[in-house]
Amino acid sequence: MSDDRRIRIFDTTLRDGEQAPGCSMNIAEKLNLARQIARLGVDVIEAGFAIASEGDFESVKAVAAEISDVTVASLARTSVEDIDRAGQALAGAKRPRIHTFIATSDIHLQHKLRMGREQVFEEVDRAVRRARQFTDDVEFSAEDATRSDWDYLVQVFTRALEAGATTLNVPDTVGYTTPVEYHELIRYLRAHIPGSERAVFSLHCHNDLGLAVANSLAAIQAGARQVECTVNGIGERAGNTAMEEVVMALKTRPDVFDGLDTRVRTTEIYPTSRLLSQVIGVPVQPNKAIVGDNAFAHEAGIHQHGVLQAAITYEIMTPQSIGRPSNELVLGKHSGRHAFRERLRELGFDLEAEEFQRAFRRFKDLADRKKVVYNEDLEAIVGESLLDQDGRFRLGHLVIQSGTFAVPGATVELFCDGESRKATARGSGPVDAVFKALAELTEAKCELLNYHVKAITGGMDAQGEVTVTLAESGRRVMGHGAHTDIIVASAKAYVQALNRLEWQRGRSEDEPRGI
Numbered sequence: 001m002s003d004d005r006r007i008r009i010f011d012t013t014l015r016d017g018e019q020a021p022g023c024s025m026n027i028a029e030k031l032n033l034a035r036q037i038a039r040l041g042v043d044v045i046e047a048g049f050a051i052a053s054e055g056d057f058e059s060v061k062a063v064a065a066e067i068s069d070v071t072v073a074s075l076a077r078t079s080v081e082d083i084d085r086a087g088q089a090l091a092g093a094k095r096p097r098i099h100t101f102i103a104t105s106d107i108h109l110q111h112k113l114r115m116g117r118e119q120v121f122e123e124v125d126r127a128v129r130r131a132r133q134f135t136d137d138v139e140f141s142a143e144d145a146t147r148s149d150w151d152y153l154v155q156v157f158t159r160a161l162e163a164g165a166t167t168l169n170v171p172d173t174v175g176y177t178t179p180v181e182y183h184e185l186i187r188y189l190r191a192h193i194p195g196s197e198r199a200v201f202s203l204h205c206h207n208d209l210g211l212a213v214a215n216s217l218a219a220i221q222a223g224a225r226q227v228e229c230t231v232n233g234i235g236e237r238a239g240n241t242a243m244e245e246v247v248m249a250l251k252t253r254p255d256v257f258d259g260l261d262t263r264v265r266t267t268e269i270y271p272t273s274r275l276l277s278q279v280i281g282v283p284v285q286p287n288k289a290i291v292g293d294n295a296f297a298h299e300a301g302i303h304q305h306g307v308l309q310a311a312i313t314y315e316i317m318t319p320q321s322i323g324r325p326s327n328e329l330v331l332g333k334h335s336g337r338h339a340f341r342e343r344l345r346e347l348g349f350d351l352e353a354e355e356f357q358r359a360f361r362r363f364k365d366l367a368d369r370k371k372v373v374y375n376e377d378l379e380a381i382v383g384e385s386l387l388d389q390d391g392r393f394r395l396g397h398l399v400i401q402s403g404t405f406a407v408p409g410a411t412v413e414l415f416c417d418g419e420s421r422k423a424t425a426r427g428s429g430p431v432d433a434v435f436k437a438l439a440e441l442t443e444a445k446c447e448l449l450n451y452h453v454k455a456i457t458g459g460m461d462a463q464g465e466v467t468v469t470l471a472e473s474g475r476r477v478m479g480h481g482a483h484t485d486i487i488v489a490s491a492k493a494y495v496q497a498l499n500r501l502e503w504q505r506g507r508s509e510d511e512p513r514g515i
């Protein structure tokens, strides 16, 4: 390895993260996130699994075309079609990487692949050589490595290396390993694969036992130099290694990690976490390390004097170091374009001209209805301005009646492909009536699984934030809406979920899953 001291961050938020239920993103959403993740300073962005769906292919292509200072990767199985599809999607990339994988555990060989060990060698050899025809940067992953025979793994990785792979990834696909075991496995592989010093060893952990970050750090200490991870730790089942936790562990304990470091700009961590949360509509748990609401105890309303004392006693890192805005200043109806833009910058949002205009209009509209506009309100505004620009449905006017005497009812206008449609419905309450009218207008056959409303900030004029989860034939989507009127917020959330369902319908139910 040429640069032995640097830990490479391989961000798979857009691929493994997106595989999590309710976390799927469309192309515009992926592009917005990719821009921010690139700004964060990761080394590799895995933008998708090109052959998995048309949407994945287009997403990889779009990210590859726009993001030039970061390596862009596509996942691929070992078949010729998979490799070629990845190669095509990455054709416009400045730094393309093909990431190919095949399972190596006997469990997967018998029950999934129905292949013998010898056949897997051939697959690996052919896939890596084919990938090298598209790019010099080829990563090979041995799926379910942590439940594979170690000596067989040595042989598989040796074949991959000989065929031209430059990164060797050792995934704990099912979240099964423990720190000491994983550490020993990485050391074993490095010691026994001939020419292992030519490869970058990579780790990929899942959090089924809550050990993803601990396992990742153990692998780093054993010589792994690439961390596969996601923002907020999203991903299949219990999720992947959380990027922010690994990065801050290395930063905070250089004594333990021997000064190994990443090139991540840590002040972009918090804005990236918030952006992801806005885009997918999945909140971060309050006690989540680094980015959760309660992660920095002194932010919980203790005053300045106490903070200064507590900082020394309890603070192992500062909120500023991860870009949490300390400034509680608020905006109001007299705040202009300049102040609005400045505040968005502080929050980490750098909007394109058109998105900015949209966000500014929403801000003015909100400031007319609400005395003070907090950072949380701004995040909701930006979230909405980034989303659903190309959705099929858009909410028009909405009138409801409810109360102790009236029968709850709603008349809703919805634009479908730009064309106005109206429907009136009754319900057990105004929200129910609105949802019934929307379902009628869109002929949606979906079921409402979950409805959740909360106030974004304190105060009588706070915006309500509504999250709905809809299900239709096995697909699950979430929608998110914010407004000072919770009925309007509910309608917005429902419409967003319907738009996502439209997008999901374009995807096949038996899409292949990655490592």
Ligand code: MN
Pocket: 016, 173, 204, 206, 235, 236, 240, 514, 515
């Ligand atoms: Mn995975």
